[in-house]
Amino acid sequence: MLFAMIIGGLIGYAFGRFPGFIIGAAIGAFLLNRAKSRLVGRLQDLQNGFAESVFAVMGALCKADGVVTRDEIEMAETLFARFRLNEAQRAAAKAAFQRGKEPGFDLDAELDRFLRISGGQPALLQMFLQVQVSAVAADGVLHPAEHEMLVRIARRLGLPESQVDQLEAMLRGARSGHAGGGQARTSDQQLADAYKVLGVSASATDTEIKRAYRKLMSENHPDKLAGKGLPESMREMAEERTREISNAYDVIKDARKRAA
Template identity: 80%
Template sequence: MLLAVLLGGLIGYAFGKFAGFLVGAAIGAFVFNRLKSRLIGKLHSIQSGFIESVFAVMGALCKADGVVSRDEIQMAEAMFARFRLNENQRAKARAAFNRGKAPEFDLDAELQHFLRMSGSQPAFLQMFLQVQVSAVAADGVIHPDEHAMLLRIARGLGLPESQVDQLEAMLRGAHSGQAGAGASQRSSSQQIDDAYKVLGVSSSASDAELKRAYRKLMSENHPDKLAGKGMPESMREMAEERTRDISHAYDVIKDARKKAS
């Protein structure tokens, strides 16, 4: 704001000396506050629309296998808590979830609406898809019809279908990390394969290519950067999880290459 006031004052001073400086400074402050108000209003609109579109599509996804189970409803309620939605936001999220379950729900139109609202920012779109994959995998089983709809959602967002595989690989990596040595774990080669999927590179990628992919993903998915573009604060925890998963995948590959050298 200080810069806007000074610029306005200097412009005013050029036309009317000290009196012009005061008038210009006042105009500069007014313009700054108007722009700030519009920016905040736009961010709030994006945040509200993000939540509603997320749960509307989630409702459609849960209905993909023909019926919304009690477990899936509980999963949606758990998401309300995870995203720390207040009562007003929960009411809107429930209404959106029910709208998504309705037979007349237009999934493609909803995805197009979200694309326009989000400015088609890749990290936003990936976060949107990540929520859907996390939701459908909450019960540990992904029905074929649900998987087919996840692919449709990815296409509707303009994302490659491989993004679904990437997110599923992230979930597997997170679950194996939580499982501990005593739980049924995947083989080391499976974990490494998933790590490459998470970073979106092939196993033949050079160390330099691997590092570039890692840095690009970390930059795109930085929680502060996403928040500045309108990501709801309630989604921050999931954004932080995504960056941890990316870092974990990078570490898995680095360790494997070190052992192989």
């Protein structure tokens, strides 16, 4: 604000001395406030659009295997609370979820709409996909039809199919980290999933693995995502993602130490 006023004032002073300085400073402050208002409005539109598209696509995904289970409905309701939606936002989210379940729902059009709203920012697209993977896996089973739709969603958003494998591996890792969560997994299965989470092969060097880890942590930092328009209510999910990335890195490091 002060910088804009000074610049505006100096320009005004060059044309009208002190009176010009005052007028120029006022104009500078006005333009800055207007720019801030536009930015806040754009972020609000992005956040509202994010939530609506998330739940519309979620409804379509949950219906992909022919039936929407009670677990999937409860997951959607849990997300209403987790995203801290107010009453009006919940009503809009429920309507979007129902819209996504309708036979004539146009999945591609909804994804294209979200692409426009998000500006195609990779971090927001990845978070969008993460929510979908979490929702359809709520009943403990990922049906082939659901996996196929997840791949279709990823491709439409311009994300590689490996993103789906990465998120599914991340989800399995999160479940195994909770007492009684999911089926017991061998250390080899955990290690294979850890490589998928980091997006590297088991033959990658230590340097390549560290580079992939740092890149993912930087891209998925909650503060950075918030600055790109991710709703504050989704910060917890972003933090979970970074924890799973960090956990995968630790699994790989420990396995390599034991093998050395």
